[in-house]
Amino acid sequence: MLRSVKGVICQGPKLDSGYFLHASARAWLSAAVNQDAQIPAEKPRAVFRTNESNPANHAEQHEGQHYSIPLQEVKVVFPHGLPYRFQMQMKTFNESCLMVRKPALELLGYLKSTNLAHPAIRYVIYGEKGTGKTMTLCHAIHYCAKQDWLVLHIPDAHVWVKNCRELMQSSYNKERFDQPLEASTWLKNFKTSNDHFLKEIKTQQTYMWSKRESTEKGRPLGEVVEQGLTRVKNASDAVGVVLKELKQQCPLGAFRLLVAVDGINALWGQTTLRKKDKSAVSPEELTLVHNLRKMVVNDWNGGAIVTTLSQTGSLFKPRSAYLPHELLGKEGFDTLDPFIPIRVSNYSQREFESCYQYYLDRKWLQHDRARTEEGRKELLFLSNSNPWQLERISAYL
C-alpha cells in the first residue's frame, strides 16, 4: 500500500519537473550559446561534466565526470540493458549521462589491451548493492560498441530463471525446457543492437527447425534470428544456434565478440520454476541457461567476457552477500575460475560531489535546503555515498 503511494508521489514531481526541465533546458542551452564567451558560466559545468563522449578516450583525468551518450546511440546500443531507474532518469532529463569511474577505467584498460589470440579473459564485477556494477558494465558495452565489437548483452540472467509463465519441453533435447517468451524478447533486442553483423555472419551448417523449415548452410545469421522471432516455439533453440555460431566463428577473426552478462550468479543458483509434477527445475535443465554457460567458458578466443554479480534479483541469497564465492557458489566459481575480479564501491568524495552538482544542475533537487552546505552533508550522511541510495533520496526532494 505504502509502496504504491510512494510510487505515485515519485511520479508526480518527475512529470512536473520533466516539463519544467524541457523549457528550462532549451532556455539554458540558448543562453549558453549566447554566453559562449563567458567563461565563469562554463566553470561549474567542468567539475562534473566532460565533453569526451567516446569511451575509448576516457582517462584518469575524466574520473568523476559525467559524459553524455546521444539518445540515438542509446536506442541502438542499449535496447535492453540500462537499469529501470536510469531509464526513467534519461526520459526526465532528456539526456543520458554516465559517470566515469575508476573500476570502469580499469576494465576499459584491460579491454584495450586484450590479446585476441589468447583465450577470452573473464572479468567479474562485484560489489555491494547499488554501487554501480550494471552501469560499469554498460560503460564497457558502450566502449565495445563504439569500437565495433559484436556485443552479446544479456541484461539480467535472473529473468531467465524465475517467473516464467510458459515452460515448454525442448524439442531438441527431451530433458531440457524452453522459454519461448524470454528467448524471443532477447532475440528482438539483440537484433536491434547488432543488425549489421547479422547480415555479414553466415551459418556454418544447416539447421532443421521442423519437417518443412530449415536454415541452409551459408545463410546470414539474421535469418536464424528471424526464424526465432516468427516461430516463437523455436526461439530458445534459435538463441542456442546464434550463440554456437558466434562462438565457432569468433576465433576466425572476422569480428570481436563481447559477452556481457548481468547477474551471472543466476546461472549456477536455484530457480523458482517447477515442472508439472511440482519438482524444482535446476538451471542446467533450461536451454537458455545451458547455452549461456557454454558461452562463458574460456575455450574460445577473439574477445572478452564481462560479467556482473548481482544480489538484487538473485534467489535464495541473503541481502548482504556480495563476494564472488558467496554469490556464485562452488560450481559457478569453479567454472569461471580463473577470472579477474573488479571491485566497485560507493562514491568517493569527488564522485559524490560530481553527482550532487549534476543533480543540482539538472534542477532535480528542488528543496531549498538541498543547495546549502548542510543539505549536502545531510545527503552524504543519509545515502552513505551509495549511488543507488542517493538516487532514491534525491527523487523525493
Place this chain on the structure above:
Amino acid sequence: MAAARGCLCSCARPMLPRLCVGLVAGPGSLLRAAAYSTALGVGSAGPSQREVAASRRSRTSQIARNRRVPGAPRTEKMAVDQDWSNVYPTAAAFNPSSVPLPIRMGYPVKRGVPPPKGGNLELIKIPNFLHLTPPAIKKHCAALKDFCTEWPTVLDSDEKCEQHFPIEIETVDYVSAGPSVRNPKARVVTLRVKLSKLNLDDHAKKKLIKLVGERYCKDTDMLTITTDRCPLRRQNYDYGIYLLTVLYHESWKTEMWENEKTEADMEEYIWENSPSQKNALDTLLRIRAAEKITEVTREELLGSEMVENYKTSVVVLKNGETENNILQYKESVMKLLNLRA
C-alpha cells in the same frame, strides 16, 4: 463492626454484665442488644458508650505499651575489625540492619535517586554472596584441609599438569538437606582431552573429528565426552574411557568404503585435481599454443612460480573469503594471464 468488637471486648471484663446478654448470639443480635440497651434509657447508654470508648483507648494504649520498641540496628554496634562470618555465617536474605553499607537499589523516582536499603524488596529478592567473603572462604579451606592430601610439588604449572595428565575428568557432587542424600545428577561424568596429546596421523585425526561430530571444538582443539547413561558414576567413567579407546583405535583403521570420499566430504580445499587446477592449466596451455610455444609440459607449468602463487591464493580464498584474499587472487590471476594493470 468496631462497635460490636468493642462490645465483645468490654464483655470480657466482669464490669458490664448488662451487655453479656447478647454475647453468643452474634453481631446482629448484639446490635439489637445495643439498640435494646439504648432503648432502655439515655442515662444508661451514655456511660456504656463512654466506657466503650475508654476501653478502646486503653486497649490500643495497652497494645502500644505491650509493643516492643525496636532497639538500635546492629550496624551501629559493629566494630570495624569484626569477623564478618559471624554476621553472615550461611546464605541468608539481605538484612538492611545487618549490612553496614549505604546501598541503594531500584528504579529512581522522577528527579530522584534509587530507594535506600531500608525495607527494599529488590535487595531482599536477589541472591547475595555476603556469606562467601574471602576470609569466610579461607575458613572453609582451613576446615577442609584436614580431609585433603598435599598437592604434588612437581606439578607447579598448568603445562606440566597437561603434560602428565592430559585427560581431565569432571564430576559434580550434590549436597542438600532432605530425606535422601542421593542425587541423580551426580552420575554425570565429563571427559576432556586435547587431540594434540593423542597419537593421531592426518587421516586418523580427520576420521576422529568426523566420528565425534559436535563434541570437538576446533578453536581449543578439545574433545569433550559427557556420559550419563549408566546409573553409577563409576560405570559412567568406565564407559567414557572405553569410548575414548574405541574412537582412537577406530580412527586408525581405514575401511574399504573410505576411498569413496567425495569432494563434498572434504574438510578443506585441496587444489590438486580440482577444477581450478584443470582450468588454469588448460588456459595456460591454450595461451602457449596461441604463442606457438609447444615445448612446455604440464609439469613445468605446474612447477612455475605464477601457478604456485595462483594455487595459494585460490586455496586461501576457498577456505575463507575476504576482501584481501580477493585482491591477492586478482593479482595472481593477472600474473597468470600476463595482464598488465
